[in-house]
Amino acid sequence: MASDPKSPDPKSPDSRPAGRLLGRGTWREAKYVAEALRTETVGGAILLGAAVAAIVWANSPWRDAYAALRDFTIGPASLQLDLTLGTWAADGLLAVFFLVAGIELKREFVAGDLADRRKAALPIAAAACGVALPALLFVVTALVANRGGDAGELSGILRGWAIPTATDIAFALAVLAVIGTHLPSALRSFLLTLAVVDDLIAITIIAVFYTESVNFVALAAAVVPLVAWRLLLKRKILNPVLLAIPAVVAWGLVHASGIHATVAGVLLGLLVPVNREVEDDPDRHSLAERMEHEIRPFSAGFAVPVFAFFAAGVTVIGGGLAATFADPAALGVMVGLVVGKTLGVFGGTWSVARFTRAELDEDLAWTDVFGLSVLAGVGFTVSLLIGELAFGTGSARDEHVKLAVLVGSLVAALLAAVVLRRRNRHYQEVEQRETADLDQDGIPDIYEAP
Template identity: 50%
Template sequence: MKQEPSTPKSRTVLGRGSYSEALRIGTILRKETVGGMLLVAAAVIAIIWANSPVSESYFALRDFKIGYEPWHLELSLGTWAADGLLAVFFFLVGLELKREFVAGDLRQFSKSIVPVSAAVGGVVIPALIYAVVNLTSPETLRGWAIPTATDIAFAVAVLAIIGSHLPSALRIFLLTLAVVDDLLAISIIAVFYTDEIQLGPLLLALIPLALYTFMAQKYRRFFGSRAWAAWAILLPLGIATWALVHASGIHATVAGVLLGFAIPVIRSQASGGPGTGPGLSEIFEHRFRPISAGVAVPLFAFFSAGVAIGGWDGLVSAVTDPVAIGIVIALVLGKPAGIIGTTWLVNKTTKASLDSSIKWIDLFGVSLLAGIGFTVSLLVAELSFGQGSPHDDHAKIGILAASVLAALLATAVLTSRNRYYKTVQLEESVDSDQDGIPDVYQQDSN
C-alpha cells in the first residue's frame, strides 16, 4: 500500500518566543506602565494649566531660557526637554533595538520579519494618509511624519488601566513594533527634518563617539568591576557627542540612538567576562529606564502637550485644519490598516499562520493601541511647524484627540477579549515538570 506523504507543519508567526524573552518583555512593560501613568498625568496638567487663567505662567516657564550661548546651548526649557531629555529616551530605543537583533528572539529572520514589516506598514500608511489629506497645502504637507510613531508608555498605561491580560506573543509584538517604528521615526527626523548641517561640529562629534564606542566595548578591561570609573569616562563622552550633534544642526536625539547602538549587548572574552551573558547594555538599561520613563518622557510631555485651545472658536479652527484631520485619520485608521494589512500580506506570501494563542481580532486591538502616537508625534509636530505656531497647536490637538480615540477603541476591543486572555495567561503559567519553565514555552521550542 502506497503511503501518503506527510503534510508539512505550517509555520507560525508572532509566537510566544523564549521564556527568558517573555520575562524580559514583561519586566520592561511593567516599568513602562508607571512611566505611562506619569506621562498621561503630565500631559493633563499641561493642558489644564495652558488653558487656565494663569496660562501665561505656563508658557513663560516653557520658554524660559537657560544654558551657555557660546556652545549654542542657551535653550528654552521646552527645547531642553525635546533635545536633551528625549535623547535619554532614544538612547534606550537604541539599546533595546540592538539587544533584540543581537541577543533577542528577533535575531532570527523568521521571527523578526512580521513585527518589522508591520512596523514599516504602520509608518508608511499613516504618512501616506496624512499626505493625501494635505496634498494641496505645501505648508502643512511638511507634517507627514507626525503620525508615524507609537507611544509604548502611553499604550501600556492604557493596558494597565483596563486590566488587560495580553498573552506573551501580543506583548512582545507590541513592544517590538513600538521600538522599530520609533527607530524609523528618528531616522525620518535625521533625514527630512534637518535643514542645514554644520560639518565642523558633526565631524568633531565622531571623535567622542569613537572613544565612547571603544571604551564601552572594552570597559571591563579598563575598569574591571569599578562601575563608577566607567560612568566617569563614558558619561562625559556621551554628553560631548550629544552637544556636538546638536551644534551640527541634526536633531540631538539622533545622538541618543547612536550612543545606544555603541553599547555592547553580549559580554566578550576580551572584556574580561565569559563569552555569553549580559553586557553593558543590560546595566545601562537598568539604570536609565527609570530616568527615561519617570523623568525624561513625562517632562517632555509636560512642556510639549500644553496647548492653548482658545475656547470654542479655537477648537473649531483646530478640528477643521487639514493638519489635525490628517493626523486623526492617519493614527486611528492608518495605523491599524498598515499593521494589519502588512501582517496579512507577509502571512500570505510566506504561507504562515498566526500563533494559536493569537486571533486576528487580537492583532486588531493591539494595532489600535499602536495608534497612540504621543511622545514622538509631539516632537515631530514641533519640528514640522515650530513650537507655538498655529499649525503646531492644531497638530497637538489632533495628536491628543487621536491618541484618546485610539485608546478608547483599543479598550473596547481588548476588554471584550479579556476572558480569553486570562485563559491563555493561565495556560502560560502551567509548569507540570516543575523545571521553572512553563510547558507551553518548551512545546513551542520543540
C-alpha cells in the same frame, strides 16, 4: 534513524514551526517583556499625569506663567546652547529616551527577534506599513481639506506628513496594562519590537527630512566622543561620570551639526556592546541589559514626562478645539493615527501571512492583531516632537497638531479597549491554567520542551 536536528518538535511550544506568526517566545523573553511592561506602564501613567497637568495649566487663568516657564531660556550662549526649557526637554531629555531605544534596537538585531530574518519580517513589515500608510493618509486628507486653498499654505501643511507615523510605546503599554493585562506575551513582545523598529524609522525621518542644514565639521568631530564611549564600554569602565563625558560631548556636537540632537542618543545606544551568548543565557545579565535596566526608569519616569509637560500644554478654550478641526494638518494627523496606523500595522501583518504562507499562531486570533493595530495609533512623544520640528514650537499650527495628537491617541485607545477587552477574559483563564502548572524550577511547563 536519527532525527533531523533542524526539524522542530511539534509538541514543544518553543519549537513551533517557523511559519507561525506571533508564536510563544522563550521564558527569558517573556520575563523581559513583563519587566519592560511594568516599567513603561508606570512611565505611561506618569506621562499621562504630566500631559494632563500641562493641559490644565495651559487652559487656566495662569496660562501665561506656563508659557513663560516653557520659554524660559537657560544655557551658555557661547556654545549656542542658550535654549528654552521646552527645547532642552525636546533635544536633551528625549536623547535619553532614544538612547534606550538604541540599546533595545541593538539587542533586538543581535540577539532578539530581529536577528532572525524570518522573525524579523513581521515587525519590520508591520512597522513599515504602519509608517507609510499614516503618512499617505495625512497627505490625502490635507489635500482634500485644503482643496482650492493656497498652494504655498499646502506646502507648509505637508511638512507634517510624518507626525502620525510614530507609536508611543509608554502610552500604548499603559493602555494595554489597563485593558489587556492577560494578553499573551507574544502580542506584548510584538508591540515592543514594533515600537523599536518604529523608533528607528522615526529617528531616520527626523535626521533626513527635518534637518535644514548640516555642519559637517561638527558632525565629523562627534565621531571622537562616540569612539571614546565605545572604548570605555568595551573595557568595562562603567563609572557613570566617565561615561557621561563623551555622551554629553557627542550630544553637543550633534546638536551643533544641525541634526536633531536626539540622533546622538540612538548612536550611543547602538554602540553599546551586545554579546549574544550572554543575552541567551537566562542566568547572566549582559552589559546592554544592565544599562537598559538602569536607564529605562529615568527615561520613562522623568525624561519623557518632562518633555510631555512642556509639549502638551495646548489651549482648548477660546476656540482652540474648533480651530483644530478646521486645520487640514490636524485632520490629517487624526486620520493618520486612527485609520492609517490600524490599517498599516494590520495590513503589514496580514501581508506577511498571505505572501509567506505563514499562519497566525494557533493560540491567537486575528481579532487580537486588529486590536493591537488600533492600539498602535496611540501616538504622543515622537509625534509631538515631529510636530514642533515641522511647524515651529508655539506656532498656531503646532498647537492644533498637538491637540490632534491627543484626540487621535484618545480615540485609538478607546477603540482598542473595545476590541481587546473582549479577548482579555479568555486569555486570563488560559494564563491561570499555565501559571498554576509549574515545575520546581519556577518556569511554566508551557515554556519547556517535554
